[in-house]
Amino acid sequence: MSAHASDGTMNLKLIVWRQKGPNEPGKFETYEARNITPHHSFLEMMDVVNEDLIKEGKEPIVFDHDCREGICGMCSAVVNGVPHGGFKRTTLCQLHMRKFKDGDAIYIEPWRSRAFPIVKDLMVDRGALDKLIQAAGYISAHTGGVPDGNATPIGKRTADYAMDAAECIGCGACVAACPNGAAMLFAGAKISQYAELPQGQVEAPERVAAMINAMAENGFGNCTNHYECQAACPKGIDVKFIARMNREFVKALAQDKVGALAQSGK
Amino acid sequence: MRLFSDSIGRKVVMAITGLLMVLFVIGHLLGNFSIFAHGINAYAEKLHHLPALVWGNRVVMGLAVIVHVILAIQVTMENQAAKPTKYKVERYLKATFAGRTMIWTGLILGAFIVYHLLQFTIRKTPGLVLEQDALNRFDVFTMVVSQFKVGLIALLYVVAMGGLFLHLKHGIQSTFQTLGLSNGVMLPRYGALGKVLSSVFLVGFVAIPVTIFFGILK
Ligand code: HEM
Ligand code: FES
Numbered sequence: 087m088s089a090h091a092s093d094g095t096m097n098l099k100l101i102v103w104r105q106k107g108p109n110e111p112g113k114f115e116t117y118e119a120r121n122i123t124p125h126h127s128f129l130e131m132m133d134v135v136n137e138d139l140i141k142e143g144k145e146p147i148v149f150d151h152d153c154r155e156g157i158c159g160m161c162s163a164v165v166n167g168v169p170h171g172g173f174k175r176t177t178l179c180q181l182h183m184r185k186f187k188d189g190d191a192i193y194i195e196p197w198r199s200r201a202f203p204i205v206k207d208l209m210v211d212r213g214a215l216d217k218l219i220q221a222a223g224y225i226s227a228h229t230g231g232v233p234d235g236n237a238t239p240i241g242k243r244t245a246d247y248a249m250d251a252a253e254c255i256g257c258g259a260c261v262a263a264c265p266n267g268a269a270m271l272f273a274g275a276k277i278s279q280y281a282e283l284p285q286g287q288v289e290a291p292e293r294v295a296a297m298i299n300a301m302a303e304n305g306f307g308n309c310t311n312h313y314e315c316q317a318a319c320p321k322g323i324d325v326k327f328i329a330r331m332n333r334e335f336v337k338a339l340a341q342d343k344v345g346a347l348a349q350s351g352k
Numbered sequence: 353m354r355l356f357s358d359s360i361g362r363k364v365v366m367a368i369t370g371l372l373m374v375l376f377v378i379g380h381l382l383g384n385f386s387i388f389a390h391g392i393n394a395y396a397e398k399l400h401h402l403p404a405l406v407w408g409n410r411v412v413m414g415l416a417v418i419v420h421v422i423l424a425i426q427v428t429m430e431n432q433a434a435k436p437t438k439y440k441v442e443r444y445l446k447a448t449f450a451g452r453t454m455i456w457t458g459l460i461l462g463a464f465i466v467y468h469l470l471q472f473t474i475r476k477t478p479g480l481v482l483e484q485d486a487l488n489r490f491d492v493f494t495m496v497v498s499q500f501k502v503g504l505i506a507l508l509y510v511v512a513m514g515g516l517f518l519h520l521k522h523g524i525q526s527t528f529q530t531l532g533l534s535n536g537v538m539l540p541r542y543g544a545l546g547k548v549l550s551s552v553f554l555v556g557f558v559a560i561p562v563t564i565f566f567g568i569l570k
Contacts, residue, residue, distance in 0.1 A: 101440075114440065167443030193441045200434045265447060267434035298358050307434030308359045308427050310454065311526040317445035325529070326536040333532025335360045 095121045096188035100135060102147055103195045105204050112204070114193075117147075124184035128171065129154060129161060131183055148207040156180040156320065159255030162262070163208045164195040169259035169318045177257065177320040197262035201269070201305040212258045214304040215272060221300030222293045223276045225285050244282055251279035253321040263318035266307035271315035273297045274327035281334050291338035294331060360530075362423045367530040369420040370523055374549075376413055377516070381556045387493065388569065393485050396492045421462055428455045450522040457519040464512035471499065500564035509561040513554055520550035 098119040105112030119135050126134070129151050136146035152160035161178040165171035170178045173185060186192065196204050201214040240248075252275070260271035277294055280286025286293070309328060316325045355361040386395040399406055450457070471477040472495070481498035485491040500506045524546030528534045534542060563569040 103440075164439055164441075167439050167441035168445060172443070172445055195439055195441070198435065198437045198439060200436055263445075265435060265452060266431035268431070295354075298360055302359055305434060307431040308363060309530075310363075310427070310431065310451065311522075311529045312444075312447035312451050314444060314447040324536050326534065326539065329529050329532050329534040329539075331532075332360055332364070332530055335358070336364065336532055339355060339361070 095123050096183065096186065096190075098122060098131075098186060098189070099191040101191060101193045102208070104147070104207055105196075107206060108203055112207075122183050124182065126183045127154065127179055128165070128181040128183065129179050148205075148209045150209050151179060154179040157255060159257035162197050162210065162212075162257055162259070164193075164197065164262060166193050169197065169262040170257075170320050172318065175320055175322050177255075180320075197258055199258075199261050199264075199267035199306075201261060201267060202258060210258075212256075214306070215256055215258055215261075215269065217304045218269060218273060218297060218300050219276070222273075222297040225280060225289065227285060227288050238284055240283065248279045248282045250324065251275040251282070251327050254319075254323050255321060257320065259318045259320060260315035260323070261306065263314045264307065265312055265314065266310055267305075268307040268309050268315075269301055270309040270328045270331065271319065271323055271325065273301055274325075274329075274331040275323050277334055278327040278330040281330065290334055291341055294334040294338050297331075298335065356423075362427055363530045366420055366423050366427070367527040369416040369423075371527050372412065372416045373420070374520065374524065374527075376409065377520075377553060381553060384560060385556070387496065387560060388563075390493065392492045392496070393487075393489045397489045417462070417465065421458070424455060424458055448522060450518040451526075453518060454522060457515040460512060460515035461519060464508075464515070467508075468512075472496070496560070497564055497570070500561040503565065506561040506565040510558050513557045516557070517550045517554040520553065521546055524549055 096119075100117045100119055101114050102117060103112055104115045117135055117139070119131055120138070122131050122134060129149070132147060132149060139146045150160045150162050152158040154161070156177040156179060159177075162169070163178055165178065165181075170176060171181050171185070173181055194208065196202075196208045197210045197212075202210040202212055204210050254272060254275045256272070258269075258272070261267055261269050264270075277290075277297060280293060281290045311325075311328075313325050316323065355365060383395055383399075384392070386392045444452075467477070471480070475482060475495070477499075479498060479502060481491075481494050483491045483494060485494070500509070525534075525539065525542040528542040529539065560569075
């Protein structure tokens, strides 16, 4: 339909959330992305737009990114209503412009959640996820020196299960996608990963208690089982890990450990 | 007690109270079906000779509803506060209409429960025909017919049962997930179970006002 069709490049309309600082009012601004090839990644497309903005003497759009190869979890924006754009197991940096057509209008918004205050434009502060890790995302059992390679044999299924949970890159898309701003997929993945392995089982009840406390303290919501998190997760983390966390909670409760141990601060 | 204050604890309580109500709904539907065999007067008579069952059920259901509603309102308000800004573009990959309207279908059910009890249990709503049948039993059938012949009342029941359908289409699978009884294999099966059960409830309950209103059941 356009003059670009012959060389495959596209012109797109971007409607982007701009906000100068954490407590500033923000608004949507419209920009033109010109001469974008199907091989551009979404972030490279943003780079092109920012180059144009800089040339015009305007402030470039601030967005988070680092590895640009889908492993670090830094890139984060809601594209047309879904974190990372809603393509299966795809981070924004791994989303390619061949998924869009010439003339498309694309809405780009920051992660929205009380727990993730906006720093600037599309960049949000995801420190609340670090707080969850500090509260319960580790093993404190003293294990001595470096153990022998196979001193604690782990079965294949157990290893696979724990690895599936550990695939989380901590990008926060689950929180951004959740209509309740809950971090249950993130927390569930950590709880499950540790509860599955012998090193983590020792502290499983304390961990689930501390994790639930930390989620409430850091402004996350409650789960109502929409499963939007799993659908938006670029690593495909399964909501079965949320069920596992719920199970670990019930187990801890049965051992009467939730109240007592949550108080003790661990 | 952490069960009533923790995020997951409160959901567990909601799931258990929800499940109790679902079990009641199953029993209620089976009992109501006696109306199609003109056996509802006999059924009611029998129930009233089992006061322990009737009152035990009333106490458990009353507590379940109250606890479920209080926690539902609490949890929903917290969740709205945790998501202060909505996206400009609203698009969901997985979240359903039923799931996103739980508080509203729930509140419809709450209002319906109050009305339904005033009507057929306390028997104080207008237009009720309260008499004895030929066998000198209380005539439940005539009472029910006297209400469902009124279009507005029949319609109200259809709407409320639409609410029940949506609430349980999401709620049944949600219960298993909340209680930690789910995993990757079972979750879709619970989803299917929820759809089937909620559809059976919808068709089963709606059949009574509809067949009476249109004069099929008389
Ligand atoms: C009376 C007013 C009611 C209100 C305000 C209400 C509200 C809610 C809310 C907000 C949820 C949370 C959504 C979720 O976690 O998925 C919920 C869950 C649920 N409700 Fe209700 N509800 C009501 C009545 C009922 C009734 C009558 C039943 C059953 C017949 C029922 C069964 C359930 C079930 C099974 C769940 C899922 C529980 C879970 O996953 O933890 N509710 N309700
Ligand atoms: S920039 Fe590292 S995952 Fe996207």
